[in-house]
Amino acid sequence: MSDLLRLQVDGPVARITLARAEKLNALTVPMLDALDAACGQLERTPSVRAVVLDSENPKAFCSGADIAEWGALTPSEMWRVWTRIGHRIFDRLATLPQPTIAAIHGLAFGGGLELAMACDLRVAASNSTFALPEASVGAIPGWGGTKRLARLIGPSRAKYMVFRSARIDASTALAWGLVEEVVEAASLSIRAHEIAREIASRAPESVQLSKQLIDAEAGGLSAETIAAGLALALPNGREGAEAFKAKRDPSFTDS
Structure with missing residues (x-):
């Protein structure tokens, strides 16, 4: 698939792994293209019944969009390319036929949190931290984050996070409904795949x-x-x- 993102299929469960570990999985256009290709393959593989999305770096699920890629864009380029690509591919992930589970540990910031929210379910390690910090750098969540965050935790809490660029921990994310379960970091992959296999056992x-x-x-x-x-x-x-x-x-x- 890509050196930056891997797709593995094990019977009825597929695993998409973010693999730009040295950059905390900061998202680039090639990573988005690889995710797009993975979604296309999964759409054509009805034998896959559930999908786990995770990271190979224990420090970060995804630190967000790579500012080195989008920081130098003109407003026109930002609209024509960057935001449109992200929206299209995250929406494709969200509308996969198969249920998707984000297994989150460490940082889930900006575009990384938007990526997790594009999944159907989220299981987080107890060391996870969540934020949409775009306002702190003069930007806004551009890949569906405001809509999905408000839907999950309510408009007021979404505003609290976005306006303040506030970071919340895993226990707060669980209490607010941003994630469905919190487990110890060592158990995260096991638990995410347990849920995936349970889903895969259903009709x-x-x-x-x-x-x-x-x-x-x-x-x-x-x-x-x-x-x-x-x-x-x-x-x-x-x-x-x-x-x-x-x-x-x-x-x-x-x-």
């Missing part, structure tokens, strides 16, 4: 349709995608497709 259609319905209710992926799939699976949907291929008029029946 995949039930899990994936439930994900889409919950996300649609929360203002994410439209329920239209479910309806479109259902329509094609029904007898009249199959008849329409067969008639089109046979170049004949369809013969629809009452449900």
